[in-house]
Amino acid sequence: MSYLDAPLPQPRPANGATAFPSRVRSIIGRLQALAGDELERELVRLLDTLEQDLFREAEKARNAGAQSGYLASLGALRAKRHKLVKSFSAELAGALESLRAPVLTDSAAETTPDVAGLRLVDHSEVTETNVLTAIARRHESRAGLPLLLLGQRLAVLAGQPAFDGSNLPVGPTAVATMLSRASTGVTGDVETRLQLYRLFDQQMMGGYLSLVEAMNALLDRENVLPGLTFVPTLARREKGERSGQAPDSEGREKDTGSTEPNRNDARGPSSADVSPQRRRTDGQSGADAQGSHGLTRQNSGLGGRVDTADEMQALAQLQQLLAESRRVEPRSHHGPTGDTLAADELDAALGSLQAPAEGTATPRTPGQVRQALLQQSRQQRGRAAQLADHDDETFELLGLLYSEIGRELRQGTRGAALLERLQVPLLRVALQDRGFFVRKQHPARQLLNSIAEAGTHWLDENDPGADPRLDDQLHEAVNHVVDNYHGDPAVFAAAQETLRAQLDAVALKAEVAQRRQVEAARGRDKLERAKQQAALAITEAIGDTAVPRFLSTLLEQAWTDVLSLVLLRHGEQSPEWRDHVDATARIIAANRGEPAPESLQPRVTEALGLVGYQGEEADAIAGRLVAANEAGDDPASRTELAVKLKARARLGANEIPPLPPVAPRDAREEECFVHLRSVAFGTPIEFNINQQGDRVRHRLAWFSPITGRVLLLTARGQRIEDQQGRETLDQIARLLASGQARIVPADDHTSLVDRAWQATLGRLRSFGRNLPGSEASQ
Numbered sequence: 001m002s003y004l005d006a007p008l009p010q011p012r013p014a015n016g017a018t019a020f021p022s023r024v025r026s027i028i029g030r031l032q033a034l035a036g037d038e039l040e041r042e043l044v045r046l047l048d049t050l051e052q053d054l055f056r057e058a059e060k061a062r063n064a065g066a067q068s069g070y071l072a073s074l075g076a077l078r079a080k081r082h083k084l085v086k087s088f089s090a091e092l093a094g095a096l097e098s099l100r101a102p103v104l105t106d107s108a109a110e111t112t113p114d115v116a117g118l119r120l121v122d123h124s125e126v127t128e129t130n131v132l133t134a135i136a137r138r139h140e141s142r143a144g145l146p147l148l149l150l151g152q153r154l155a156v157l158a159g160q161p162a163f164d165g166s167n168l169p170v171g172p173t174a175v176a177t178m179l180s181r182a183s184t185g186v187t188g189d190v191e192t193r194l195q196l197y198r199l200f201d202q203q204m205m206g207g208y209l210s211l212v213e214a215m216n217a218l219l220d221r222e223n224v225l226p227g228l229t230f231v232p233t234l235a236r237r238e239k240g241e242r243s244g245q246a247p248d249s250e251g252r253e254k255d256t257g258s259t260e261p262n263r264n265d266a267r268g269p270s271s272a273d274v275s276p277q278r279r280r281t282d283g284q285s286g287a288d289a290q291g292s293h294g295l296t297r298q299n300s301g302l303g304g305r306v307d308t309a310d311e312m313q314a315l316a317q318l319q320q321l322l323a324e325s326r327r328v329e330p331r332s333h334h335g336p337t338g339d340t341l342a343a344d345e346l347d348a349a350l351g352s353l354q355a356p357a358e359g360t361a362t363p364r365t366p367g368q369v370r371q372a373l374l375q376q377s378r379q380q381r382g383r384a385a386q387l388a389d390h391d392d393e394t395f396e397l398l399g400l401l402y403s404e405i406g407r408e409l410r411q412g413t414r415g416a417a418l419l420e421r422l423q424v425p426l427l428r429v430a431l432q433d434r435g436f437f438v439r440k441q442h443p444a445r446q447l448l449n450s451i452a453e454a455g456t457h458w459l460d461e462n463d464p465g466a467d468p469r470l471d472d473q474l475h476e477a478v479n480h481v482v483d484n485y486h487g488d489p490a491v492f493a494a495a496q497e498t499l500r501a502q503l504d505a506v507a508l509k510a511e512v513a514q515r516r517q518v519e520a521a522r523g524r525d526k527l528e529r530a531k532q533q534a535a536l537a538i539t540e541a542i543g544d545t546a547v548p549r550f551l552s553t554l555l556e557q558a559w560t561d562v563l564s565l566v567l568l569r570h571g572e573q574s575p576e577w578r579d580h581v582d583a584t585a586r587i588i589a590a591n592r593g594e595p596a597p598e599s600l601q602p603r604v605t606e607a608l609g610l611v612g613y614q615g616e617e618a619d620a621i622a623g624r625l626v627a628a629n630e631a632g633d634d635p636a637s638r639t640e641l642a643v644k645l646k647a648r649a650r651l652g653a654n655e656i657p658p659l660p661p662v663a664p665r666d667a668r669e670e671e672c673f674v675h676l677r678s679v680a681f682g683t684p685i686e687f688n689i690n691q692q693g694d695r696v697r698h699r700l701a702w703f704s705p706i707t708g709r710v711l712l713l714t715a716r717g718q719r720i721e722d723q724q725g726r727e728t729l730d731q732i733a734r735l736l737a738s739g740q741a742r743i744v745p746a747d748d749h750t751s752l753v754d755r756a757w758q759a760t761l762g763r764l765r766s767f768g769r770n771l772p773g774s775e776a777s778q
Contacts, residue, residue: 020099024157027157027218027222030222031170031218032092032097038211039092039175040085040089042207043084043088045203046196046200046204047077049199050077051074051077054192055070058070072189073189077186084186091178091181091182099154100158128180128193135176135205136172136176137172138172139201139209140173142490142493143212146216147171149225149229150163150212151171153216154219156225170215175205179196179197179200202500209494314438315434318434321764322393322396339381339386340385340386340387341377341385341386343391346373346391346431347428347487349377350424350428351428352376354425363423365399366395366398367395367399369423369424369427370395374386394434397760400760400764401753401757404757405753407694407759408452408756414455414459414474418451418455419452419455421482422448422478425444425481425492428487429489429492443489443492443496446492446496447477447481447499449751451478452752452753456752457715458470458506458715459471469502470503470506473498473502478495509716509717514713516717517701517711517719518681521701525704527651529706529707530564530567531564533572534563535560537581538555538559538560541587545588553642553645554621554645557650558621559584561651564651566580583603587600590626591627596626596627601622604622617644659708659709659728662708662730665734666737668737670733671737672734672736672737676733677729679743681700682701683744685697685712685741685742686742695742698714698720699713699714700712703729709727
């Protein structure tokens with residue numbers, strides 16, 4: 001069954017609102033107004049974006065059939081979008097109005113299968129179902145805790161057991177189903193519907209977490225389970241568990257956690273029951289720890305515990321490397337030792353450094369952040385303080401990671417400035433959860449990588465074509481984290497989600513620019529080969545005959561352009577090409593003294609018109625091509641014509657620079673040359689740019705196997721203007737042979753932060769190799 005056929009997760013009668021007491025009806029009315037206004041506004045914005053996308057796709061369509069399809073979808077959307085919005089609003093209102101209707105369980109729905117209704121499911125329906133299911137699950141995961149609390153509160157209004165995320169009347173599954181139903185008949189094309197769902201995921205659901213929190217805040221103000229919070233109760237491990245015995249049933253019940261109002265009763269965990277790892281998440285001031293509606297800010301699971309065997313193993317290896325590095329370079333506590341800062345004190349101190357006052361000098365490295373917070377602590381306490389060993393190691397690790405990122409991101413650039421502002425929130429994340437270092441999907445690590453790669457590839461200080469909107473989006477993402485991060489990694493996920501759409505748009509723009517550059521390069525190469533073949537045809541026609549100098553000039557310039565254009569338009573096997581080659585032979589024969597046909601000069605004049613020679617100028621050139629040895633030829637008119645030819649732009653003269661000479665290659669250079677000819681288009685190549693070993697990465701977008709010319713592009717799809725020394729395969733092969741360039745392997749296309757982290761681990765391993773006796777142990 002597809003989303004088009006599936007009922008809402010909570011099918012209820014539409015007149016359920018009549019059973020509500022007046023106070024409950026008033027609360028539900030406020031919820032309808034809050035959710036309806038927010039979702040309808042985002043839906044209208046989504047449809048506007050979809051219309052723009054369809055119009056752009058129609059403009060870029062490669063054939064009339066595809067273009068008409070896009071325009072038909074656009075017309076249908078514009079004609080019926082009001083119906084879609086109205087239907088979606090009615091579905092949303094009905095879901096809340098029928099809150100007290102009985103819920104159909106899965107077992108009740110499946111006891112009597114409708115055999116007569118069985119049918120083959122279309123592939124497009126399966127695709128839509130998978131897409132919507134994935135979207136709903138993703139947003140249920142991101143808003144897990146707020147949805148849990150909202151399900152508890154709505155259950156109070158409904159007088160039913162708590163709703164889970166999939167059955168919540170305003171949950172992600174329900175909202176996705178409402179959109180699918182409302183769009184039926186409005187966006188009939190499968191591709192258009194999938195684009196609608198992608199925009200729903202990226203745009204409309206971007207603020208869903210905030211909406212759920214606002215609904216919780218509204219219910220909290222209306223005294224519906226006020227102060228509700230989720231309190232996980234962790235079971236203590238008994239001796240039997242440590243020895244491998246299974247925990248008893250009571251322990252299993254304790255491990256499930258509880259959802260209850262925030263009261264100081266016996267069920268709340270004491271400080272002794274909470275691990276230091278969790279105290280780092282929750283040990284904030286009351287103002288920071290609670291949201292506007294009284295929710296306790298717990299770890300959402302996005303950057304929480306390390307819960308996979310691979311991550312635990314990676315952390316164990318990291319701990320071993322840190323221990324080995326300490327044996328080589330024992331830790332030095334800069335200055336006199338003092339009290340060790342507790343986790344909550346360290347987090348609060350970093351919080352004060354996260355958004356410094358205007359005009360205050362900001363630390364530029366994690367090491368400087370460490371010095372600043374220790375100095376601040378000394379001023380507040382009146383005595384020296386120090387960090388715990390594991391906290392000190394976290395500062396060191398992030399410092400090493402930033403150092404490796406700085407090898408690819410130049411200092412003083414806008415990207416480097418953004419990373420400097422982000423380092424304090426990253427330190428707070430890493431101190432709470434060391435999984436940041438080993439988990440590639442950690443939201444804070446993903447945001448760090450997005451900003452670092454954008455600073456490397458997209459924010460070129462000297463490029464006037466850089467996208468200013470991306471610069472604004474990057475600053476907004478960093479500002480969002482700096483202003484709103486107080487222990488919840490979901491802040492990083494929200495910033496990354498907002499930034500991803502702009503990065504995808506920039507990447508798509510770069511892809512389009514690359515295709516255009518490749519097409520232009522192929523056109524230039526085709527023109528160059530046509531000119532070479534035209535020159536060869538003229539040379540073969542001349543043979544051993546000595547031709548006058550002026551005739552040679554006319555043939556090399558005007559007539560070569562004519563032959564090149566004819567070859568480009570019609571091809572080598574065309575009768576037009578053979579006709580013009582025959583005309584070339586008759587021109588040479590006429591200048592040897594053989595009689596020229598009367599039709600030759602008109603044919604030459606007409607051919608010259610193909611490349612822009614018109615009127616008297618074309619007649620003059622044609623006359624001298626056919627009879628360059630006439631005794632009555634006027635030297636003055638010949639000189640004037642030569643000046644005009646020199647001033648005229650040649651066909652492709654400004655686009656095709658001459659090829660550099662090719663010297664013999666040695667064995668290593670020849671090996672690199674053969675390998676280079678076999679690599680795929682788009683392969684990245686790193687070139688040394690100075691004696692310090694700094695490299696720049698360009699993409700080998702295309703090369704000509706005939707002429708050997710190459711096209712190097714930046715990440716934004718822009719052509720490298722200064723390709724001096726890197727214009728041909730031969731030149732790049734010599735750079736490869738000398739070690740001045742490197743082909744990036746196919747398995748080395750990792751993210752910038754992943755490469756920097758691997759380099760960091762390499763530096764830590766190098767410390768271990770320097771230990772006395774390490775060689776003997778290996």
